[in-house]
Amino acid sequence: MEEIDRKIVSLLSRNGRMSFTELARQAGLSVSAVHQRVRRLEAEGVITGYIALCNADVIGLPLTAFVSIKPFDPAAPDDLPSRLADLTAIEACHSVAGEENYILKVRVASPTALEDLLQQIRSIANVSTRTTVVLSTPYEYRPPTV
Structure with a gap:
């Protein structure tokens, strides 16, 4: 995996809701380039999904x-x-x-x-x-x- 792809995966693993604009800024790429890379990483199975993490205590499962x-x-x-x-x-x-x-x-x-x-x-x-x-x-x- 290329270093820039590692950077993108690292950023998204910390914040899966990061906008493509912010992701591009932090990765040092254009928005279209980062969008293409994310879609390729998804297609290759590197990125397998995005989830919402819930506070178990708040939702009644302490x-x-x-x-x-x-x-x-x-x-x-x-x-x-x-x-x-x-x-x-x-x-x-x-x-x-x-x-x-x-x-x-x-x-x-x-x-x-x-x-x-x-x-x-x-x-x-x-x-x-x-x-x-x-x-x-x-x-x-x-x-x-x-």
């Missing part, structure tokens, strides 16, 4: 937890992500090496909601769970060094 899951039957098909896809409280699903197969990042409204979600996960996926509740998050969604 409890974050990581749930490690392991199937009861190691020979069972590895279709856990698709079986759990409809549970919207699961914010992220990571396939991991180690004792567990997946680690889920979940956000819920309360300890009771977490307990209900864990029961749903166990029954839908036929897995054992190990849960770690997040006490605080000093930082999250840090932009990558490109």
